[in-house]
Amino acid sequence: MTISKSFALSIFVSLSLLVYTSSIAQDTNAKIVKKEKVNSSLTSYEKYIDEQMDAHLEEFIQLVSIPGISSIASHNPDAARTATWIVNKLKAIGMTTAMAIPTEGNPVVYGSWDKAPGKPTVLIYGHYDVQPVKESEWDSPPFSPVLKDGKIFGRGASDDKGGIMTSIWAMETMLHNDGKLPVNVKYMFEGNEEVGSPYFKNFLEKNKDLLKADFALNADDGQYDENTPAITVSLRGAVQLEFSIKTADTDAHSGEFGGKTPNSAVILSQIISSFYDKAGNVAVEGFYDKVVPVSAQQKEMIKRIPYDPATDMKILGTTAEVGDNAYSPLERVWYRPTLEIVGMQSGYTAAEGHSNIIPGNAMARITCRLVKNQDGKEIIDLIVKHINKNCPVGATVTYKFSNGYARPFTLPADTKEYRYISEVLSKIYGKEPYQYASGGSVGAILSVKEVLGLYAYPLGFELSDEKWHAANEFFRVSSMRKGQLIYCLYLQHLSEEESKLKK
Numbered sequence: 001m002t003i004s005k006s007f008a009l010s011i012f013v014s015l016s017l018l019v020y021t022s023s024i025a026q027d028t029n030a031k032i033v034k035k036e037k038v039n040s041s042l043t044s045y046e047k048y049i050d051e052q053m054d055a056h057l058e059e060f061i062q063l064v065s066i067p068g069i070s071s072i073a074s075h076n077p078d079a080a081r082t083a084t085w086i087v088n089k090l091k092a093i094g095m096t097t098a099m100a101i102p103t104e105g106n107p108v109v110y111g112s113w114d115k116a117p118g119k120p121t122v123l124i125y126g127h128y129d130v131q132p133v134k135e136s137e138w139d140s141p142p143f144s145p146v147l148k149d150g151k152i153f154g155r156g157a158s159d160d161k162g163g164i165m166t167s168i169w170a171m172e173t174m175l176h177n178d179g180k181l182p183v184n185v186k187y188m189f190e191g192n193e194e195v196g197s198p199y200f201k202n203f204l205e206k207n208k209d210l211l212k213a214d215f216a217l218n219a220d221d222g223q224y225d226e227n228t229p230a231i232t233v234s235l236r237g238a239v240q241l242e243f244s245i246k247t248a249d250t251d252a253h254s255g256e257f258g259g260k261t262p263n264s265a266v267i268l269s270q271i272i273s274s275f276y277d278k279a280g281n282v283a284v285e286g287f288y289d290k291v292v293p294v295s296a297q298q299k300e301m302i303k304r305i306p307y308d309p310a311t312d313m314k315i316l317g318t319t320a321e322v323g324d325n326a327y328s329p330l331e332r333v334w335y336r337p338t339l340e341i342v343g344m345q346s347g348y349t350a351a352e353g354h355s356n357i358i359p360g361n362a363m364a365r366i367t368c369r370l371v372k373n374q375d376g377k378e379i380i381d382l383i384v385k386h387i388n389k390n391c392p393v394g395a396t397v398t399y400k401f402s403n404g405y406a407r408p409f410t411l412p413a414d415t416k417e418y419r420y421i422s423e424v425l426s427k428i429y430g431k432e433p434y435q436y437a438s439g440g441s442v443g444a445i446l447s448v449k450e451v452l453g454l455y456a457y458p459l460g461f462e463l464s465d466e467k468w469h470a471a472n473e474f475f476r477v478s479s480m481r482k483g484q485l486i487y488c489l490y491l492q493h494l495s496e497e498e499s500k501l502k503k
Contacts, residue, residue: 041177045488048173049481056169056480057147059089063161064145064154070106070129070194079106079191082128086164086189087111093172095187101207103199106191110210113171113185120498121184122491123213125444125456126164126220127193130156136351137471151474158466162475162483163219164189166461169480170487182495186213190444193220196238197444198404204451215417215494216454218445221438222462224305226478229425229433231418232458234298234334236369237408238441239376242400243387245271248360251347261358262394265346268362274390275339280322282339284386290373294327294335301435302330315465334437338369339383369439376405406443411455420497421457424490428482459490 063086068079083100090098090111097114100107106129114121133142133155140146145154167187174181188211190200204211224230247262277283307330309321323332332338346362348355368379384399391397412418413435425433445456461483467473 041492042485042489044177045173045485048177049169049484052169052172053477053481056165057152057477060152060157060161060165060480061145061147061154063165064152064157065143067133067143067155068106068129068191069132070192071132076106079129083107083109083189083191086128086168089168090187093168094175095171101203103190103192103203105195105199108191108200108203109187109189110207111187113175113181116181116184116495119183119495120214121186121212122494123186123188123211123216123448123452123454123456124167125216125218125448126167126187126189127160127191127444128156128164128189129191129194130159130161131194131469134471139472142471142473147477150477152477153472153474155473157475158462158473159468160193160220160460160462162462162480163221163460166480166483167217167219167459167487170484170491173484174488174491182491183498185491186211193442193444196240196402196404196406197447198402200444201447201451204447208451211452213452213454216445216448216452216456217459218442218456219460220442220462221458221460222464223425223460223479224434224436225463226476227429228431229429230436231413231421231425231433232436232438233411233413233418234437235409235445236334236337236371236439236441237374237376237443238406239368239370239380240402241366241368241380241383242363243366243384244361244363244398244400245391246361246396246398247394248358251355251357251360254356254358257358262392263358264362264395265359267392267395268344268346268364270392271387271390272341272344272364274386279324281324282337284339284382286382287337287339287379290375290378291337292372294331298335298437299331301437302328302334305330305434305436312464330437333439335371337371337374337379338439340367340369341365342367369441370408372408372410374408376407404443406441407446408441409446409449411457415455416497417455417457420494421459421490424486424493427489428486459487461486 066078066082066085067075068082069075070079083106086109087098087100095111095113097110097112099110101110109128135142140153142155145152145157171181171185190197192199221232245264245268247264247267252261275283309329313319321329327336341364343365344363347357347359366383370376370379380401387397422433448454448456461479462468463476463479466475
C-alpha cells in the first residue's frame with residue numbers, strides 16, 4: 001500500500017511538472033509572439049512615418065504659417081482659420097467626427113474615432129493658439145516657417161502645434177496601416193490657452209457627455225531632453241495684470257518742463273522696484289502667506305534631476321542665476337511663486353531716433369506664477385493694493401485685468417495612467433522617465449479634472465531649448481518622428497493592459 005502511494009505520488013508529481021513546464025513554455029512562446037507582433041507593428045509604423053515625413057513637413061509648415069494669436073483680437077479670424085485647418089485634417093485621416101465647437105472666445109476643435117466597442121476611450125488635449133511676436137527679433141519671419149538643420153522655425157511650432165500634429169499623425173499612421181485604432185480616441189484642441197483658458201471650463205461643462213472618456217492626455221508638454229524621457233507631475237498656476245501710470249495729458253519738452261513735471265516712466269520704475277526686496281523676493285505684502293513649504297518628497301524628486309545651471313544659461317545667453325539662495329534653483333522654479341515684469345512701454349521707443357520728452361504715460365505688464373494654496377484673484381488684489389499704496393501724488397493708475405487664471409495642479413504618480421505612459425517611454429527611450437515638475441502653466445488640465453474627473457497626463461515632445469514664447473521658436477523633426485511612434489505604442493499598450501484587467 002505504501003509503495004503504491006509512493007508510485008502514484010511520483011506519477012502525479014511528474015505529470016504536474018510536465019503540465020507546469022508546458023504552461024511556462026506556452027506562456028513564454030505567447031510572450032515571444034506578442035513581442036514579435038509589437039515589434040513588427042512598430043516597424044510598419046516607422047516605415048509609414050518615414051515615407052510620409054516630407055508630406056507631413058509641408059502640412060506642418062501650412063499650419064504654423066497661420067498667425068492665430070489669441071491675445072490680439074484682430075487675429076481671431078486667424079484662430080478660426082487654424083481651427084478649420086485642423087478639422088479638415090482630422091476628416092482627411094478618417095476620424096469619425098471632426099468639427100469646430102464655438103465658445104465665448106476662439107472655437108475648440110473636437111474630433112473622435114469611436115469604432116472600438118468595449119475598448120477604453122482616450123481624450124487628447126492640446127492648444128492651437130500662439131503667443132504674439134516681435135518680428136524684428138526673428139532671424140526669419142515667424143509665420144513663414146523654415147526648415148533648417150532638422151528644425152522647423154516658426155511661432156507655435158513647438159508650443160503647441162507640434163504636440164497637436166504629432167498626435168494626429170500617429171492616428172493617421174495606425175488607421176492607414178491597421179484600418180482601425182486599438183482604442184477609441186477623442187481630441188479637444190482649444191484656442192485660448194495662451195490667455196489662461198478663460199472659456200475652457202465652460203466648454204467642458206456644456207459638452208460633458210460628448211467628452212466622456214476613460215483616460216486623458218495632455219499634448220502640451222515635453223521631455224527632459226532628446227535622449228531622456230520625463231513625466232510632468234506638477235505645474236504652477238498663472239495670473240496676468242497690466243497697469244498704466246498717467247502723469248500728463250501729453251508728453252512734455254524735457255528742457256522746458258524738466259525738473260518740475262512728474263515723469264510717468266520714472267514713477268513706473270519706482271513702483272516696479274518696490275515689488276522686490278534686496279534678495280529678489282517679492283515684497284508685496286501677503287504674497288507668500290499661503291505658500292506651502294517645499295516637502296521632503298519634492299526635495300527628493302529634485303535630487304534625482306541632473307540639473308546644471310550652465311545648461312539654461314547657455315540656452316538663454318545669460319551669465320548669472322538670481323533668486324533666494326534659501327531655495328535651490330529647481331525649488332524656486334517648481335515650487336515657489338514669482339512676480340515677473342513681462343513688458344514695459346513709455347516715451348519714444350522707436351528703433352531709431354531720440355526724442356527729448358518727459359513721458360506722460362507708462363505701462364507695465366505682469367505675470368505671476370503661483371503655487372499650491374495661492375488664489376489668482378487674491379494675488380491680483382494684493383498687487384493692486386501695493387501699487388495704489390506706492391503711486392505718488394501727481395500720478396494716476398489704471399488697470400487692465402485678465403479674463404482667467406490658470407491654477408496650480410499636481411498629478412499623482414501612483415496610478416495605472418501614469419504607469420502606462422512610463423512603460424511606453426521606457427521602451428522607446430531605453431530608460432525610465434524622470435518625475436518632473438514644471439514652472440509653467442496649463443490651466444485647462446485642472447478643468448479637465450474638475451469637470452470630467454480625469455487626470456490629463458502629459459505626453460508631449462517639446463524640449464526646453466526650443467524658445468517657447470520667444471523669438472526663433474522651433475520644433476525638432478526628430479521629435480515629430482519619435483512622438484508619433486510613442487503615441488502608436490501607447491494606444492496599443494493601453495488596449496492590451498486594459499484587456500488584461502477584464503480577464
